[in-house]
Amino acid sequence: MGKIRNRGKKNQGIALLFSIILVFCILGTVVFSVAKKISKEMSESAIQNLSASLDLIQGTMEAILTKEAEFQKLLAQEIASMDDPEEFVRSYKRNRTMVKMSLIPSGKTEGISNSGEIFTEEELDFSAGNTADGVSVSRSYLNYLGTWAYTMKCPVLKEGRGIATLYIEYVYDSFDEALPETFYNGKAMLYVMDSQTKRMVLKPKGIGERDAGHLNLEDFYRANNILEKDLQREVSQCVENGKNIMFYHDIRGRSSLNYMWSVNDGSVYLIGYVPIEEIQQEGRTVNQNIFIVVAVMLIAFILCCILYYLNQRQRFKVRKEREREREIHNKQLAEALQAAKIASNSKTTFLSNMSHDIRTPMNAVLGFTTLLSKDAENPAKVREYTKKITASGQHLLSLINDILDVSKIESGKVVLTVEEFTLNDLVSSVDAIIRPMAEARDQEFHVTVTDIKHEYLMGDETRINQILINLLSNAVKYTPEGGNIWFRIIGLKQRSSQYEHIRIEVEDDGYGMTPEYLETIFDAFTRAENSTTNKVQGTGLGMAITKNIVELMGGSIEVSSQVNQGSLFQVELEFRIPDSQAEKQFWKKREIFRILAVDGDGEVCRTIQMLMKDTGVLVDTALTSEEALDLVQKQSGMDETYDMILMEWNSPELDSLELARQVRDACPDGKLVPVVFLAEKDGEEMEDELRRLGNAGMMLKPFFVSALKEKIIEMQTERDGEETWEAVEDNNLTGLHFLAAEDNEINGEILSEMLLAEGASCEIMENGQLAMERFQSAKEGEFDAILMDVQMPVMNGYDATRAIRALEREDAREIPIIAMTANAFAEDEREALAAGMNVHMAKPIDMELLKQIVSQYVERKESV
């Protein structure tokens, strides 16, 4: 149907085109005919004009000749009446027209002329019989002035008897004044030709080419290439007969109309030519104008057509675009609908899951609480129940944390806190959390760090930690017992010298995922559902949170997995590299300039070298004992020693302790070079060996500069016999008295009971205002710390803190105020600190954490 319509449109278009062409053909034919007609008529008119002009010139010249003849006759009459005609002739002064006057008395052959010389008629030729007004006119000749002239003779009659003949010489130059100054804009040629001699006797001023002339008719033919004998003959006949003639002939490459125009019955001829284009000048101009008008109309029409076409095309494009946009829109709407449905389903599923997941621990809590009330007298049962209640509560808490976290990330409220951190701390903390979890499931946890150039980096350590914990805890969760988990940190090629480009890989050989699940793994509220994982508890939000954080950091996360083969998560991130000046100072201060690193694994050696690059410390590496000893001896030869030895802890290829001893022995002066062993695992059995060796320490792989630095400080401290850091693990709250602001009665009671259980006492105030007033009225030192809820009626925790800190009491600024709130986000913590609180602690209350914090702050107060 569409094709038929298109064909119809095409046919219509062709028909329209043919119609237009036809109209233009007709128009063109009409214009051409009109132009031709105009041209013809104008040409004829121009020829008539030329004839008229030539007639006018002819008439003028004939009139001059007639007047000259009349005047001469008049003079003859005058002379006849004179007594001494010869005297009159002698006294004549020539003018521009009559240049010579002569008189021959009748019956004589010689006479006199005004120039004084004897005059005869011999040199004059009147044989042609030319006359003007009855007076004989001679053939033309070159006169004494060097110009072309003719003479007229008339009898001097006295009483009817001829007494003499009067000869007057006229010059052709005198005609010049009476002839037109220009002829066809100077493009036409005009000569005056004597028909007897065929000599050109005058070329009027301003007419024709001035840089060339024609001598005679023959020369005129030659110069203008008029060589056709027939034509020449015809022209000659006309000239002989005194007729006017015109003929077309090319003159110097231009088609011209040539003319021979008889003057005075053919005694003189006007001869010349006019280029045709000059004759048709007007016709051509008219035609040109017609063509211009037609051309302009044509162009205007074509422009209109183009405009129309462009407009149509534009409209078509717009329509197409709108259709496309509509299609995209529809598609988007459909997708959005689909997404909404999926989201709705997900959320329904999620709610169902949540219902299940929340109810499960809640059921446990409530169930065990019931059991607890029944078995209150049985301490063993009570302990068991409370342990299970705690576990269920903690699970419930993590569930709530995840839900809150994902909603916060999705609403874009998360702000990264970029600070300097070390990869060592990051790996250590992750290792500390994951390794026990893995060990609990008999899983092997492998940590490797390769190609890292900078260990100190700028980033949000907490969030990176979150990513790693999420990925690794999932790996632990979704890997069966006895499986393997690999955690790799790989340095990639830097895109910019200011950024470290890192890939984090978390791999396991666990359950893996189906391709369908892989597509939605990073969507919120999804969770791998199968018979195996149903045993695993979780919100299904961990991966969504992870992906969002990675993207927030400008990184990318990819996953590949196969069912029952395991999964591989790859996270790529870039971290800014901080200034390394302080780093160099550390090593300089401790006079460590050269280190020997011995490890059977070349990769480890290379990593050490790379990481130490920024420290300014030279690192020599050896893969074997022999190599290590060689290096040491070489150094000794140069009277130098290594300032430290880094050595792999017993590997199959290396007896580390033996090698350490040999290396030390090889050092000059028996210097006790510090030795740090790199071990895969922490082992108590090493302690004794190290003590025996002396000035030696042990650190866990992977190698990090910061870990080495810590170890160096530790060893230095031990060596100096000082106690630098002794963690006071005195977490006992016994005897402490707290002021607590808590609006929730139950929470207040729990807090009160918990503190009581730890030997501390507590006064609960219902809001910030009361708390502030209570503190104001308290004696100095009555309270050891204030535990402050945030969201409270009357006065919130922040305002209360600010009010307390503003009190005019000595201890108002010093008393530790601990935020104890369900507002658990980082910005809540920032706000709390900004209000003047010392530390932020999220609810529910973790007593161990509270003990740690309290002991830290209360102790500080005491020390101050």
Added chain:
Amino acid sequence: MKKRRVHEGKMGGMGKAFAFCLAGIAAISLTACGGKGSSDKNLVSSKRDSGSVVNLFGPMEKSKPDADNIARTAFDITVGMAEKKHDLTVEYRTYTAENYQEKTYDDVTLDRVRNNMDDLYLLNPDTIQILGSEGKLLDLSQLESAKNLRDVVKTANTVDGKLVAIPQEVVAHGLFLNKDLFDKYKLSLPETPEDFLNCCKVFQENGIKTPVGANRWWLENFVFAQAYADLYNGGNTEAEIEALNSGKAKYSDYMRPGFEFLKKLIDLGYIDARQAYTYEAIEGEGKDFLAQKTPIVMAYWGAANAETAYGKADFELKVTGFPSSRGQMPVVSMTGYGISAEAEHLEDTKKVMNTILSDEALQKYAETNKVISPSKNVEVECIPALKPLNDKMMENVYVLGSNASMKVEQWGNTCLIVRELLNGATVDECMKKFDKLQRASLKKEKN
């Protein structure tokens, strides 16, 4: 919205293009249909040019259907400069004789100058001498353009202490040789009269009946070359001329070798005397030379450049000096422009003269015409054909064909006497003519 704006932008550009096209069409239409609007008044005045006019009399240049006359064009360019500069018109009046029986251009010139028919004249050397001595020509030494002239130009055109004519080019006459034919017969270009005779002999032996194409005007160059080679190049020029003017030396003694040489050429049939007597310059002998029927003709420098003369030869053309005892000898004569002492438009004519002879105009003239300029400030390169002649000129080796400081006019008289030789007179008769002319001049001097 963004897309829409983009489209609007496109339409804007398109719209501009169309607006531009429409404006163009409108402009074309207005130009085509516009033009000078007629006056509101119902009066049409006739504009008849009544500006200043200067009348120039010169030889008629016969035009050819398919060729431009460069020499005349060059002159016209300078005249155009003068017309533009002084807002006047130079009107040309021309003449040339139809045949040898008619009055020559020089005759007509003499008539016209004597009757004060025009303002400005192009004069041949003999008329310069005659009219100068008659006092019919204005002294041009005060013209600004006269200051730049070469000394040789001034010398040749000074009569009775007055500079009466100034040329636009120094006309050096030479032998025009068909080098291809010379090469064909293994002949080197002739240096001396003997060389020349030998060449003619070889040509004749090889079937070229008349090796030298001659006309009634320029055979005298052979005479001048042999007569004055020593006089002008021997270092004693002034004294020798003085001896001639005082009658201590005879012109006939100088002229005799040249005439005898010409006589030999005629007798040996190397020159057709009858033809030469009637032939006009170039018109007569030129056809055979261009058709390679005659290997030698004589002409002036400019003929080598002019398409109307020998500028388009189908063979290698070489222009050398005339044979003399001192080798090839260019003969220099000068056709100059003179102003009638009683010119009707004297002041305008002086202005025109000053402009057409200015360095700027002469530079244009020399560049267009490739000739030697009379101004010492103008130099142009010559075409290869003219190199032999130019080399001699640059070496200052030449003879003057006309010298106003000689009391007996040379150029015209010698020409006429050579014609008598062509007409059958003996060398002795010709020499007597010279003696007679010398006596007449001495007599006139005495009076």
